[in-house]
Each structure stands twice: as structure tokens, then as C-alpha cells.
Amino acid sequence: MTGRTSPPTQRVVEVLDFLARHPHDRFGISELARRTGQSKPTCLGIVTTLAESGYLLRDAEDKTYRLGPSLISLGHVAQESMRAGPSAREELRALSSAYDTTAALAAIVDDRITLLELVDPPGTSGSEGRGTSVRVGQSYPFAPPVGLMFVLWDDDALRDWLAREPTIPLRTGSDRLDRVVAECRASGYLVERLTPGGRRLYALMAGMSSTMPQELRALLGELISDVGERVYLRSEAGTQRQKHDISVISAPVYDHYGRQTMVVSLQIGRALTDAEIARHAKGVMATAHTLTTQLGGLHPPHDARATRPTPR
The missing domain is CATH 1.10.10.10 (Winged helix-like DNA-binding domain superfamily/Winged helix DNA-binding domain)
Known part of the structure; x- marks a missing residue:
């Protein structure tokens, strides 16, 4: 009725x-x-x-x-309210259940990387992701080397991000970064390797401002020296049976202007083969595709191939 x-x-x-x-x-x-x-x-x-x-x-x-002009601010508020609403959480829950690991949604809020939603697979409890030290609302400085996944699919955003003062001394103009950009745009997703340095990096930077003591900057500089160095690339993967320690697999969500507005991620935290990486990435892209549609966003060509994830 x-x-x-x-x-x-x-x-x-x-x-x-x-x-x-x-x-x-x-x-x-x-x-x-x-x-x-x-x-x-x-x-x-x-x-x-x-x-x-x-x-x-x-x-x-x-x-x-x-x-x-009042419609502009009203539209922005409506879009923000939809970002991590019930429908988005349901999509993350389906993704988490399909691949038995934690799914997350993050965005740039007030010029900081902020975790908007986190969903654990069935059978787990607690507000934090299983096997991770992150929680909803946690934020990080949005400056190299942290934040590549939020700018990777947009030339202007990538250029602006690279122009920011890095949180640690590092290289930003390497040939590897060019390969990372090209391959991730072609595939539609980003895969970060799981390294001791990466774990320490995010643990140290959680909640921290973009200004940090020189001693800490020097320490972080020992952990990572090049933007994109922790990114897994299929062209460098080696044999198909070889396993790779993977931290996270991410894909972009777009707004109605076709600009990247959020990132959907699967928290992996274990070794995967190339085929397993591709299968997990397909699910992440499918969820990102669905959230883009829910936002009334414009899908770039590579997103058109995405399909809804299915359980293993």
C-alpha cells in the first residue's frame, strides 16, 4: 500500500x-x-x-x-550522506562474505584519508577488521607515500598529490611509478604488497598530522623510499604458482562527474597466487561498480566489465 x-x-x-x-x-x-x-x-x-x-x-x-546555488550544497550533503549508508554497508558485507575477509570503504574527508566503513566476514566480531589494526573513523595524512589509491585514476588528482610535501623523504618521479599508473589503470584495481615496513608505516601514521618530528620522518624513510614500490604488478609477478604476500586490494568509486570519490578495499593479509589476486580484484571492482551506480556516478570504460562478486 x-x-x-x-x-x-x-x-x-x-x-x-x-x-x-x-x-x-x-x-x-x-x-x-x-x-x-x-x-x-x-x-x-x-x-x-x-x-x-x-x-x-x-x-x-x-x-x-x-x-x-542552494541546490548545490543540498546535493553535496545528500551525496555525503549516501557514502556509507545502509546500502553501501550491505554491498561491503556481501563482498566480505564472498571472500571471507574484511571489506572497507574510505574517502578523503577534510583533506585526510578517512575510513568510512569496515565490515568483517561472518563469524567474526568486533568493530575492527579481522587481523587489522584499523577502525572506522581512523584517518591518515593525505600526502605521499600514503594515498596513491585515491588519485591513481585521475591525472590532475595524481599530479596535485605528488606536488604535496611528502610525509617522508622519497622519490616520486621514477619509471616504476609510471608503470604502476599504467598497469593499474588498465586493470582497474590496485594491489599493495604486505611488508613489515608497510604495517609499521600505517601503525605510526594513524591519526597523525602531516607534520611529524624529523626523527620519525627519518625512520619512515628507511621503511619506504619510492611511491608505488609496495604495489604488486602482474608484469613482475613471475610464475603463476608463485604466491605473493598481499596487504590490500582496492578499486575506485566515482561520482557523477566521473571523478574518483571513494575507494573500496579488501584487507587480505596473506599470500595469494596471481589467479587468486585476480579473483579477489574482480569482486572488489564489482562492489566499486555497484557503489558508483548507487551514487549516480559515471563509470570509466574499465568498470563496465565488472560483475557482482560470487562466493567461492
């Missing part, structure tokens, strides 16, 4: 929907009333109220109306 509807509210929605379908045009009261099937007095009352609230803009010279 459907709930009761409100005809006055429906008329407001009709005005907004009509203008949204013509974002580059302006309309006077007579035409707007005619195009939405409303009387002029009713339409005038609606657009006057919307204009006073900033949801429409009124041109004083020709007395026409178009969409206003």
Missing part, C-alpha cells in the same frame, strides 16, 4: 524536475506554468518561495528563473 501524497508538494517537485531537465535555460512564469501544467498564480507562489530560499535564481531584468 502506498502512502498519502501531497499535491502541493508534487507541484514543487514538478517545477524543480523541469528546471533540472533544462539546466542551461531560464523560464518566465507564463512558460514555466504552461510547461508544468500549473496555473500562473500557483507557479508564481512556488518559484517565489524557492527563489527566496536560494533554490532558484531570479533574473531581475527579464524576470526569468533557473536553478539556484
Whole structure:
């Protein structure tokens, strides 16, 4: 059974929907009333109220109306509220269950990498990821070498990130970084190796500001010296039966502009073969694809191949 509807509210929605379908045009009261099937007095009352609230803009010279700036902030708030909502959590739960490991969703919030959601596989308990030291709300400085997965699929974002003062001394212009960018964009996902240095790096940087003592910078510099050095590349993998210690597999989520807005990840924490890496990556890309769709985002070409993950 459907709930009761409100005809006055429906008329407001009709005005907004009509203008949204013509974002580059302006309309006077007579035409707007005619195009939405409303009387002029009713339409005038609606657009006057919307204009006073900033949801429409009124041109004083020709007395026409178009969409206003308040809709921009409203849209951003709506998009933010959907980022880690119930539907996103359900997708992460399906991913976690399919591959029996922790699934996570992260984004850049207030210029810091922030963990938005974390879901453990069935049979585990606790708010932290199984076998990990991360928790929801934990944040990290968004500067090299931390954050590559958030900029890897966008040239402008990657260039801006590399221009930031790194948290530790490192190289950013290596040929390997070029290979990392090319191969990850071709595959649609990023795989980070599991190394003692990597574990120590994130443990030390959790919650820390981008400014850290020189002694700590020097210590971290001993752990990692090149952006992308911990990334697994299939072209360097060796034999198919060889196993690789993998930390995390990630794929991007896009907004309606086609810009990367979040990252879906599987926390691996063990050795996988090339085939196992590819199978896990397929599930991660499928979840990222679904979340992009839920956000009304635009999928880049490589995402079009993604399918929903299935249990092993």
C-alpha cells in the first residue's frame, strides 16, 4: 500500500524536475506554468518561495528563473550522506562474505584519508577488521607515500598529490611509478604488497598530522623510499604458482562527474597466487561498480566489465 501524497508538494517537485531537465535555460512564469501544467498564480507562489530560499535564481531584468546555488550544497550533503549508508554497508558485507575477509570503504574527508566503513566476514566480531589494526573513523595524512589509491585514476588528482610535501623523504618521479599508473589503470584495481615496513608505516601514521618530528620522518624513510614500490604488478609477478604476500586490494568509486570519490578495499593479509589476486580484484571492482551506480556516478570504460562478486 502506498502512502498519502501531497499535491502541493508534487507541484514543487514538478517545477524543480523541469528546471533540472533544462539546466542551461531560464523560464518566465507564463512558460514555466504552461510547461508544468500549473496555473500562473500557483507557479508564481512556488518559484517565489524557492527563489527566496536560494533554490532558484531570479533574473531581475527579464524576470526569468533557473536553478539556484542552494541546490548545490543540498546535493553535496545528500551525496555525503549516501557514502556509507545502509546500502553501501550491505554491498561491503556481501563482498566480505564472498571472500571471507574484511571489506572497507574510505574517502578523503577534510583533506585526510578517512575510513568510512569496515565490515568483517561472518563469524567474526568486533568493530575492527579481522587481523587489522584499523577502525572506522581512523584517518591518515593525505600526502605521499600514503594515498596513491585515491588519485591513481585521475591525472590532475595524481599530479596535485605528488606536488604535496611528502610525509617522508622519497622519490616520486621514477619509471616504476609510471608503470604502476599504467598497469593499474588498465586493470582497474590496485594491489599493495604486505611488508613489515608497510604495517609499521600505517601503525605510526594513524591519526597523525602531516607534520611529524624529523626523527620519525627519518625512520619512515628507511621503511619506504619510492611511491608505488609496495604495489604488486602482474608484469613482475613471475610464475603463476608463485604466491605473493598481499596487504590490500582496492578499486575506485566515482561520482557523477566521473571523478574518483571513494575507494573500496579488501584487507587480505596473506599470500595469494596471481589467479587468486585476480579473483579477489574482480569482486572488489564489482562492489566499486555497484557503489558508483548507487551514487549516480559515471563509470570509466574499465568498470563496465565488472560483475557482482560470487562466493567461492
